[in-house]
Amino acid sequence: MMRAKSQTPHETGLLEYLEDIIGTDKYVERIEECAKQLEVLNEARQGQVNRVKIAEKEREGLEGEKLAAEAYLHKDAERLGTQSKIFQRFMHDGQRNLTKIEGNVRELEAKLKHEQDKFKTYNKDLKEAENRQV
Numbered sequence: 001m002m003r004a005k006s007q008t009p010h011e012t013g014l015l016e017y018l019e020d021i022i023g024t025d026k027y028v029e030r031i032e033e034c035a036k037q038l039e040v041l042n043e044a045r046q047g048q049v050n051r052v053k054i055a056e057k058e059r060e061g062l063e064g065e066k067l068a069a070e071a072y073l074h075k076d077a078e079r080l081g082t083q084s085k086i087f088q089r090f091m092h093d094g095q096r097n098l099t100k101i102e103g104n105v106r107e108l109e110a111k112l113k114h115e116q117d118k119f120k121t122y123n124k125d126l127k128e129a130e131n132r133q134v
Helices: 014-022 024-061 063-133
Strands: none
Touching: 014 024, 024 063
């Protein structure tokens, strides 16, 4: 009785016998070469998978620092926003004060003009009175 598959490459089992009859024994070498190539590629793939796992562990290790940096940036953005609001408030108050001061200046200039006109009138009256006295 024939075994299903030979135990060594030099023996003939039922599988080898059928391959010889069908003619598929010519593919055995190519299949073995492909199996070796597959093994080499699997080893390379496993190396890449290990590198990816190491990179993921490193990335996870940096997660805390990333969160701290993001928190810092968020606080800094919040600070800048608040500072911007304060400066805008100062600008608004300054503009309002400037408008008020400009109004006061115009009012004082009008009073000054009025007082200068009064002074000219008094001065003119004084000279006329002096001329009559002389």
